[in-house]
Amino acid sequence: MRSHVGKVRQVNEDQAWSGVLPGGWTAAIVADGMGGHRAGDVASSLAVDSLVQSLQSWEHAASVADSVPKLREIIRQANKTVFDTASLNDQYHNMGTTVVMAMIRGESGLIGHIGDSRAYRLRGGRLELLTEDHTLVNELTKSGQLTPQEAAHHPRRNVLTRALGTDREVDADVQVIDWRSGDVLLLCSDGLSGLVEPSEVQAALEHPGADLDQQAQQLIDLALVAGGDDNITVVLVADDGRAYAAGGESA
Numbered sequence: 001m002r003s004h005v006g007k008v009r010q011v012n013e014d015q016a017w018s019g020v021l022p023g024g025w026t027a028a029i030v031a032d033g034m035g036g037h038r039a040g041d042v043a044s045s046l047a048v049d050s051l052v053q054s055l056q057s058w059e060h061a062a063s064v065a066d067s068v069p070k071l072r073e074i075i076r077q078a079n080k081t082v083f084d085t086a087s088l089n090d091q092y093h094n095m096g097t098t099v100v101m102a103m104i105r106g107e108s109g110l111i112g113h114i115g116d117s118r119a120y121r122l123r124g125g126r127l128e129l130l131t132e133d134h135t136l137v138n139e140l141t142k143s144g145q146l147t148p149q150e151a152a153h154h155p156r157r158n159v160l161t162r163a164l165g166t167d168r169e170v171d172a173d174v175q176v177i178d179w180r181s182g183d184v185l186l187l188c189s190d191g192l193s194g195l196v197e198p199s200e201v202q203a204a205l206e207h208p209g210a211d212l213d214q215q216a217q218q219l220i221d222l223a224l225v226a227g228g229d230d231n232i233t234v235v236l237v238a239d240d241g242r243a244y245a246a247g248g249e250s251a
Contacts, residue, residue, distance in 0.1 A: 001028075001235045002216040006191060007228035013040035014189050014233035015048040015097075021058050025105045028235045030117050032189040034163065035086075035095030043082050043097040043165050050078035051101060064108035068174050071112050075099065075164070075172040079114075082165025096166035100131060100187050104179055104237060112174045114164045118193050120201065121177070122184040127202040130177065134162035158190065183239045184212075188219070191232035196222045205236075212236040 005012040013033035021027050031047045033040030054074035078099070086092040098115025111119050116133040132138065136159040140146040151157060164170060184205055192201070196219065204210075204218040216234045223232040 001233075002213075002220050003233040004191075004220050004224065004228070004231070006231050007224060009231055011038060011041055012231045013044055013097075014191070014231040015041070015044040016187075016233050016235050017048050017052055018235050018237070019052075019055075021055055021103075023058065023105070025055075025058065025103050026237060027055050027101065027103045028185070028187050028237055029099065029101040030187040030189055030233050030235055031097045031099045031164075032115065032117050032191075032231065032233070033095070033097040034160075035092065039086075039092045039095035040097070042085070042092060043095040046082050046085055047078045047097045047099055047164055050081040051075070051099070054078070055103075064105065064110060064176055067103070067110055068176065071101075071103070071110050071174050072172055075101075075112055075114070075174075076170070079164045079170045080168075083168055086165060094166060096160075096163035098160070098189070099164050099172075102185055102187060102237065104185070107179050109177045109179045109185075110174060111177055112172045114162050114170060114172050115160050116158070116193075117187070117189050120186040120188075120198075122186070122202060122205050123180065123182065125206075127198055127205070129198075130175070132173065134173075135160055157194070179239075181239050185237040186219075187235040187237075189231060189233040191228075191230035192219055192223045192234060194230065195226035195228075212238055 015031045018028040031044035033044030098117040100113040100117040103110045113131045119130040137151045137154045137157045141151045
């Protein structure tokens with residue numbers, strides 16, 4: 001796990017966590033906060049703390065599919081935590097955060113997300129985007145009003161259509177994925193995905209002899225070279241279910 005404030009921002013509003021849960025699950029979370037006067041880092045911190053607290057008491061389910069409604073529920077609880085805090089404090093008015101989280105056990109996993117933080121899976125020489133951005137530009141692209149090339153450079157490409165904590169109720173996208181030996185899962189904020197081409201991301205993840213910690217640092221470096229105009233956060237999970245946590249903010 002690596003996080004960097006970037007070259008432009010004064011505060012790192014990203015939060016990340018990874019760990020092993022009861023029942024053999026490996027879990028990872030990335031949240032990218034938004035809001036004025038430090039409200040973004042408050043929102044992302046509240047969201048991750050709520051999610052981790054819920055995950056620590058995660059009960060074993062008969063199957064991964066049976067865990068889908070449970071994951072939706074703990075994301076809804078995190079949404080309530082952020083929304084209620086914002087409602088009670090004027091300085092946090094309308095704060096919110098993206099969330100992307102993964103849970104893996106055995107040959108299956110769960111991905112839940114709200115916003116434009118992403119999950120990718122590297123498998124057999126192919127990097128696959130597992131999540132769909134909840135952004136205005138993505139909606140315009142899907143409707144044919146923008147080409148992917150236009151969307152990549154659109155001035156409103158960071159406008160979210162869905163975020164955690166900005167509304168009393170929110171729906172998370174939750175999906176079941178399969179998991180194979182050799183897979184690598186990448187969770188990241190848009191400080192990486194908005195600046196670094198997928199081909200460069202894949203090359204970093206396939207760098208010969210590099211462990212996950214070194215690969216995560218290489219991804220951070222690529223985003224900084226590309227401008228570093230946002231906070232950058234990366235969490236990698238390997239095929240054996242281990243989430244590597246290098247900890248803290250790298251220089």
